[in-house]
Amino acid sequence: MxxxxxxxxxxxxxxxxxxxxxxxxxxxxxxxxxxxxxxxxxxxxxxxxxxxxxxxxxxxxxxxxxxxxxxxxxxxxxxxxxxxxxxxxxxxxxxxxxxxxxxxxxxxxxxxxxxxxxxxxxxxxxxxxxxxxxxxxxxxxxxxxxxxxxxxxxxxxxxxxxxxxxxxxxIAAAHISRNVNIVDGKFMLMLGRVSYWKGTIRVAEFFKKYFKNSDYKLIIAGQAKDKNDEDLMKKITNSEENIIWLDYVDNDTRDWLLQNAELFLYASRYDGFGLPPLEAAKVKTKVLMNDIPVLREVTLNKGNYVDFYGEDDMLYKSICETIEDDSREQIEEMYTVAAGYxxxxxxxxxxxxxxxx
The missing domain is CATH 3.40.50.2000 (Glycogen Phosphorylase B;)
Structure with a gap:
């Protein structure tokens, strides 16, 4: 040799x-x-x-x-x-x-x-x-x-x-999350950097307006690299009990959140690839993502898409319809796409x- x-x-x-x-x-x-x-x-x-x-x-x-x-x-x-x-x-x-x-x-x-x-x-x-x-x-x-x-x-x-x-x-193989309850009750999830780029503040403010009295929490996991983003997120979460910012989370916590969310929200304005929605799909969690070309590409047009920056009523409708959709076909299609990477x-x-x- x-x-x-x-x-x-x-x-x-x-x-x-x-x-x-x-x-x-x-x-x-x-x-x-x-x-x-x-x-x-x-x-x-x-x-x-x-x-x-x-x-x-x-x-x-x-x-x-x-x-x-x-x-x-x-x-x-x-x-x-x-x-x-x-x-x-x-x-x-x-x-x-x-x-x-x-x-x-x-x-x-x-x-x-x-x-x-x-x-x-x-x-x-x-x-x-x-x-x-x-x-x-x-x-x-x-x-x-x-x-x-x-x-x-x-x-x-x-x-x-x-x-x-x-x-x-x-996309790494899914790990069975530890047997610890990190969040009580039903929740929607955002993962990734807290920033304008990722649309974190947009979704938090939208959730505050449309889901304030709902049965759902919004869990946000990710670091803020900008002081303004950090201050805005703290202002929102300090005044809203059902919006929780966890900041950086370890892999075990990340896995638990992905596997237990009712819906994964991905509002990124721009991506080179778009890993988080595929990670959610890999554990068969429902995903609603921003309708941008790169996400269409990497999910092979098999996902749920909406303009997160368009009309509020359309976004609210898409979130509700995605959560309420009990069919497994789309979840399985997204899983197959994610498993291919x-x-x-x-x-x-x-x-x-x-x-x-």
């Missing part, structure tokens, strides 16, 4: 105390790359439980601070790849600012939200994001987007290239790229 290839991976996302979506993708991916020698690169120490036996760890020992530190951190990783003779470099988080001598590069671009003009964004952020993606288009050998929609948007802002390919995210397929696409390289 030939010598194993050395694959370098930026894994700083798995060092966070509260691991988010990009880190969770890495945790699904890394154990499946056991045919290679892995070079795990991070700003700070990696929890030992995340380091497989086929991995070497190199740590910068300087916490990543964002902003201009992206340049310093990525240059540090470039040098580590060259010193350790990495043959491939994998970046889960959008950008590759440098060519790496002796290594081909795979970069995952999840979305182009800062460029989409869906909300007010600073010119500095837009320019920085555009320039970083421009360099990525030049430096990467393969760029994976997580949907055809994201591929088209990347090509819209830059140019068509055969190096841009679609690799849909996987596997992490094995996601990682095999990466492996195929490496082996062809």
């Amino acid at each position: 030939g010598k194993k290839k050395v694959i370098a991976i930026d894994v700083k996302e798995i060092t966070k105390p509260k691991i988010e979506s990009l880190g969770l993708i890495l945790l699904e991916m890394i154990p499946k790359l056991n045919d290679y020698n892995l070079l795990l690169l991070s700003d700070v120490a990696i929890p030992k439980k995340f380091v497989p036996s086929n991995a070497k760890v190199v740590v910068r020992n300087v916490p990543y601070s964002g902003g201009s530190d992206l340049i310093k951190y990525q240059y540090w990783m470039k040098k580590q790849c060259e010193q350790n003779k990495a043959e491939w470099y994998f970046q889960i988080n959008h950008f590759s600012l440098f060519k790496i001598k002796g290594a081909k590069q795979i970069v995952v671009v999840h979305d182009l939200y800062p460029l989409e003009q869906l909300e007010k964004t600073s010119s500095k952020l837009k320019i920085t994001y555009w320039v970083s993606l421009f360099l990525t288009m030049l430096n990467a050998d393969t760029i994976f987007t997580v949907s055809e929609f994201s591929k088209r948007r990347l090509e819209h802002f830059f140019w068509k290239s055969r190096k841009v390919q679609v690799n849909y995210n996987g 596997t992490w094995d397929a996601y990682v095999n696409r990466i492996k195929d790229t490496i082996e062809r390289g």
